[in-house]
Every structure is written in structure tokens, then in C-alpha cells.
Amino acid sequence: MSKKRIDKPQPSGHGTESVAPVPPTGYAEFLVELKTRVRSAQLKAAVAVNSEMIRLYWDIGRAIVERQRAEGWGKSVVDRAATDLQSEFPGAGGFSPQNVWKMRQFFSEYADLSQPVREIEPPPALLDIPWGHNTEIMFKVKLPEARLWYARAAKGHGWSRAVLVHQIETDLYRRKGKAVSNFDKTLPAATSDLARETLKDPFTFQFLTLAADHAEAELEKGLVAHIQKFLLELGVGFSFVGSQYHLDIGGEDFYLDLLFYHFRLRCFIVFDLKAKAFTPEAVGKMNFYCSVVDDLLRHETDHKTIGIVLCKSKSNLVAEYSLRDIDKPLAISTYVTKLLESIPEAMQKELGPPPSEPKKPAAKPP
Numbered sequence: 001m002s003k004k005r006i007d008k009p010q011p012s013g014h015g016t017e018s019v020a021p022v023p024p025t026g027y028a029e030f031l032v033e034l035k036t037r038v039r040s041a042q043l044k045a046a047v048a049v050n051s052e053m054i055r056l057y058w059d060i061g062r063a064i065v066e067r068q069r070a071e072g073w074g075k076s077v078v079d080r081a082a083t084d085l086q087s088e089f090p091g092a093g094g095f096s097p098q099n100v101w102k103m104r105q106f107f108s109e110y111a112d113l114s115q116p117v118r119e120i121e122p123p124p125a126l127l128d129i130p131w132g133h134n135t136e137i138m139f140k141v142k143l144p145e146a147r148l149w150y151a152r153a154a155k156g157h158g159w160s161r162a163v164l165v166h167q168i169e170t171d172l173y174r175r176k177g178k179a180v181s182n183f184d185k186t187l188p189a190a191t192s193d194l195a196r197e198t199l200k201d202p203f204t205f206q207f208l209t210l211a212a213d214h215a216e217a218e219l220e221k222g223l224v225a226h227i228q229k230f231l232l233e234l235g236v237g238f239s240f241v242g243s244q245y246h247l248d249i250g251g252e253d254f255y256l257d258l259l260f261y262h263f264r265l266r267c268f269i270v271f272d273l274k275a276k277a278f279t280p281e282a283v284g285k286m287n288f289y290c291s292v293v294d295d296l297l298r299h300e301t302d303h304k305t306i307g308i309v310l311c312k313s314k315s316n317l318v319a320e321y322s323l324r325d326i327d328k329p330l331a332i333s334t335y336v337t338k339l340l341e342s343i344p345e346a347m348q349k350e351l352g353p354p355p356s357e358p359k360k361p362a363a364k365p366p
Contacts, residue, residue, distance in 0.1 A: 051127040053094075054134065058122045060100065061107030066117040078104060094131075102135055109138055110147075125151040132161050136168065146173045157236050166232070175200040179308070180319040181331035191303060195265055195329065202334040203233055203310065209338040216275040219337075220244075220257055237264035247292055256289060267303040268293050271310050278314035278332055280322040290328040304328065310335055 064081065067073050078100055085095040111120045125148050126134055133154050141147045150173065154164050178201035183192040207229040208222040223230045224243045231238055241259040248254075258271035270289050274282060286307035293305040307330045319332040 050130055054127050054129075054131060055122065057094075057103045057131065058107055058126075061103035061105070062111070062117055062120065064100075064104045065107055065111070065113075069117065102138075106134065106138060110144075123148055123151075125155070128152075128155040130161070133159075133164055136161060136165055140165070140168045141173075143173075149173050163232065170204045170206065170233075172200070175202065175204070179331045179333035180314070180316055180323065181329070182323040182326055183329055183331070186327060186329040187304070191265065195306060195331075198235060198237065198262070198265065199308065199331050199333055200233075200235075202336050205230070205233065205335055205337045212339055214275055214337075216257070216273045219273050219275055219335075222337075223258070234260070237262045238269070239263060241268070247289075247296065249292060254289075254292070256293075259293075262306075265303060265306070266301070268297055268305045270305060270307045272307070274309060274311035276312050278309065278311040278319055278322075278334075280318065282309045282311070283322045283326060283330060283332075286330055287326055287328050290330070306331070308333060 060081075064078060068077065079097045082095055082097040082100040085100070089095065107120075110123060110126070111117070113120075129151050133151070137147050137150050137154075141150060150164065150168060153159065153167070153172075159167065177197045177199065179196075179199040180201070181196060181199065183195045186192075187195055205223065207226045208219070210218055210222065220243060227240055231240065239261045241261055242256075243258050245256040245259040246253065247256065256270050257273045260269045260271070261267070262269050270286065270293060272282060272286050272289065286309055290305040290307045298305060305328070307328060309330070309332045311332065311334055314332055314334055323330055323332070
């Protein structure tokens with residue numbers, strides 16, 4: 001009986017396995033360079049497309065205002081133009097009556113109508129951010145210089161629309177750089193300006209709900225538990241190192257409430273939390289902490305450690321006197337949280353009454 005022959009599959013490539021050729025020396029670096037160029041070109045193209053779209057919306061708004069002023073056209077022309085544009089460009093999007101009204105308002109809000117309408121150009125900062133960012137700024141911010149500040153900040157920090165709205169709602173423009181500090185005397189000019197702009201007064205911790213008489217430990221615990229939101233409020237550059245950071249000084253134990261490293265300032269930043277009004281004694285303690293961190297943690301390429309006393313309230317005059325002759329870069333700022341009493345009554349009922357202290361058993365008669 002003859003055996004059936006089973007043909008084995010032959011390897012491809014004339015009897016040898018197909019193997020990808022080994023890339024030449026330096027190819028990996030070359031590929032990284034190409035990918036970087038592609039990504040850069042994609043980003044530039046996206047920015048260019050966005051700028052052109054914002055300019056288009058500005059031009060549409062300008063054209064409507066110009067015709068209404070010159071020809072006496074009424075409001076209905078806006079809705080009619082939107083309908084006709086949608087009909088002509090059905091897949092383009094962005095031409096709803098509501099959006100075309102926004103285009104008209106966009107031009108009107110920023111334009112100086114004392115000039116010839118055709119000569120009015122949009123502020124450059126507005127061309128660098130998406131339309132959604134522009135509309136949020138337009139409707140939520142009324143001060144002209146504040147609008148441009150938010151636009152530049154949104155581009156500079158890469159804020160998403162949600163982050164931009166958060167910064168507007170917490171009034172970052174007015175809080176930025178308002179902490180009392182001695183940075184102008186203790187830091188080089190460039191570093192001093194950046195450090196001052198990094199701080200706020202007050203810091204707003206709206207993600208925390210605390211009783212009016214909360215303890216420092218409660219504040220610290222809440223900030224660490226919501227570290228992502230805390231970092232968002234602190235701003236770009238902060239990296240969390242730890243809470244209750246232990247320092248051994250001459251056999252004695254000391255603990256820093258919160259320790260951060262700031263990658264733009266190139267230094268450690270120590271926070272000392274005070275759930276009460278500022279007192280000058282807090283500056284001496286922070287001065288001590290900064291000296292220790294400079295000696296034990298600071299790298300030779302780092303700048304001097306910055307200390308921030310974060311308190312419930314302060315007198316600016318007392319704070320300024322307290323920092324006057326201090327040679328360490330220190331700042332004093334305040335914070336606000338949601339108060340437990342501000343929770344709506346319906347929600348309080350849902351949460352139930354606060355836990356009561358356990359009753360002590362009645363003393364037995366002798």
C-alpha cells in the first residue's frame with residue numbers, strides 16, 4: 001500500500017525565510033526626526049486652518065454690520081444669510097442662525113466702530129484659539145483687556161475649553177499675581193516676575209466643602225485627595241512631591257505640609273497651611289523650612305526654595321511688614337473653599353444630620 005505524500009510548505013524567498021532587512025545605522029534617529037517634522041506640520045496646518053476660520057467668521061460678522069449700517073438692513077438679514085449659506089455649503093457646518101448671530105456679535109464686541117468698518121482687523125490673540133474658546137470669552141468676560149489676557153493664556157497654557165471656563169469662573173485674571181511677596185528683593189528680575197505671576201490671591205478650592213471652623217489637617221487632606229484639581233488651580237509647572245514631608249534636623253522631626261517642585265521656576269515650593277488669619281510668626285517658621293530644603297534637597301542647578309504661607313485671611317499691611325527684612329523668597333496668600341453651611345437645604349436633608357457625639361453612659365450610683 002503506497003503512502004500518500006504530504007507536501008510540506010516551502011519557505012518563501014528561494015528556500016530562505018523572509019526577514020525584514022536590518023535598518024542602517026542611525027535610522028531610528030532619522031525616523032524620529034521625520035515623525036517630529038510630520039507632527040509639527042500637522043500642528044501648523046491645524047493652527048492655520050483655525051486662524052483662517054476665525055478670520056472668516058470675523059469677516060462675515062463685519063460684512064453683516066457694514067451692510068446693516070450702510071443699507072439700513074434689519075435683523076432678519078442675519079437669519080436669511082444663515083439659511084442661504086447652509087443651503088450653499090451643506091457639509092461645511094457653522095452656519096446655523098445662532099452661530100451667524102455670534103459672528104456678528106464677535107465683530108461688534110471687539111471692533112472700534114469709529115473707524116471705517118472695512119479697515120478693522122481682529123486682535124491677533126483671537127486668531128490663535130478655537131471658535132468655542134472665543135465664544136466663551138466673549139459671553140463670560142466683559143473687560144476688553146481681560147478678554148485678550150484669557151485668549152493669550154489659553155494659547156500659552158494649552159487650556160481646553162473646560163479649563164478655560166473654569167479659569168474664567170474663578171476670576172483668574174483678577175487673582176493672578178496678587179499674593180503679597182518679597183520676590184522683587186530676593187529673586188532675579190526674570191524669575192521674580194514669573195514667580196509673582198505663578199501665585200494667586202486668593203486660591204480658590206471650590207472642589208472642597210469645609211466647615212467655617214475647619215482644621216488645617218482637614219484642608220490638607222482635602223487638597224491631597226483632590227490633587228488633580230489642586231494642581232489645576234496652582235497652574236502650569238507644579239509637580240507634587242508629598243504631604244507631611246519629613247525632615248530630620250539634628251535628631252528632631254519636622255514635617256512640611258505640602259512640598260512641590262516647579263519645573264519652570266526650577267525650584268522647590270513649600271506650602272504651610274493655616275486655617276486661620278495670618279500672623280507674623282508664620283514667616284519665621286517658613287523661613288526655617290526654606291533654609292532646610294535649600295540645604296537638604298536643593299540641587300546645585302536649582303534656584304532658591306520659595307515658601308508660601310497659605311492662610312484663611314490676612315492683612316496686607318501686616319503681611320508686607322512681616323516680609324520686609326526676610327532674605328528668603330516668601331509669599332503670603334489666602335484661600336477660599338465652599339462652606340458646609342452653603343449646601344442647599346434639600347441636599348442637606350439628603351445627606352442627613354451630621355454624626356453626633358456618642359453619649360456617655362450615665363454614672364452608676366455608688
